Amino acid sequence: MNCKYCCVTCGAEADELSHHYKEGVIKIIHCKECQNPVDPYIELDDLLVFIDFVLLKLRAHRHVLFNIDKIKYNHIIKLSCALILANAYIKWFHLKNDQYQSIINQDHHIFYALEYGFYSNLFESFLEYTIRFGLIFLIAFAQWRQNWTRDRSMLLFRALILSSIGQLFILPLLIWSPDHRDYYGLLMSFIFTILCHTQALNASRLFSSLMSFLSSTIAILLSKYLLSIVSQNSFL
Numbered sequence: 763m764n765c766k767y768c769c770v771t772c773g774a775e776a777d778e779l780s781h782h783y784k785e786g787v788i789k790i791i792h793c794k795e796c797q798n799p800v801d802p803y804i805e806l807d808d809l810l811v812f813i814d815f816v817l818l819k820l821r822a823h824r825h826v827l828f829n830i831d832k833i834k835y836n837h838i839i840k841l842s843c844a845l846i847l848a849n850a851y852i853k854w855f856h857l858k859n860d861q862y863q864s865i866i867n868q869d870h871h872i873f874y875a876l877e878y879g880f881y882s883n884l885f886e887s888f889l890e891y892t893i894r895f896g897l898i899f900l901i902a903f904a905q906w907r908q909n910w911t912r913d914r915s916m917l918l919f920r921a922l923i924l925s926s927i928g929q930l931f932i933l934p935l936l937i938w939s940p941d942h943r944d945y946y947g948l949l950m951s952f953i954f955t956i957l958c959h960t961q962a963l964n965a966s967r968l969f970s971s972l973m974s975f976l977s978s979t980i981a982i983l984l985s986k987y988l989l990s991i992v993s994q995n996s997f998l
């Protein structure tokens with residue numbers, strides 16, 4: 763991985779995205795392989811990039827993964843903490859609604875007072891992500907073996923964290939309908955996360971398209987299954 767950037771159209775490596783001349787002229791660099799601009803997204807607003815990312819466009823995933831310098835490693839760590847907290851809150855929220863009858867009976871104050879359920883859900887959330895990402899790392903390591911490098915580990919971790927943002931989309935649903943379980947939203951988020959992981963792994967050039975889909979699906983299903991053995995909310 764000597765080249766820093768990536769052509770969003772064909773995935774070929776590139777040395778730079780644009781060239782700045784002394785007169786203030788900026789020239790967009792074209793790809794040596796496909797002759798298209800290496801990254802047209804550098805001229806677009808971040809919101810448009812985000813929309814294309816959510817729409818699972820491979821070009822947008824390549825742009826986010828390789829060509830945005832301002833997403834630093836500490837941002838990825840912070841986002842991973844936010845994902846674990848959001849996942850734990852979703853589990854805890856549904857645990858609270860399991861006790862809805864106790865809310866009607868006005869004896870639910872113990873649930874809020876103790877809050878121990880939240881911390882066990884936080885641990886479950888951490889465990890779920892560890893199992894999911896660990897499995898994908900194992901598959902990648904088995905595939906690359908001696909050619910596996912620290913750069914590839916960083917790239918894979920970045921791809922997995924950025925493609926997990928579907929988890930955050932459930933939070934507005936909980937605010938919108940706080941008094942019942944929203945299985946439909948959870949299912950949509952579940953499917954979106956599989957597809958987003960698939961696209962991100964495919965964009966990372968570490969897996970083929972088929973392996974990206976299979977490893978994402980197996981890792982997510984297996985992490986849910988293993989967690990269901992110890993969790994009260996096995997379907998979340």
Ligand SMILES: [Zn+2]
Nearest residue numbers: 769772793796
């Ligand atoms: Zn190209």
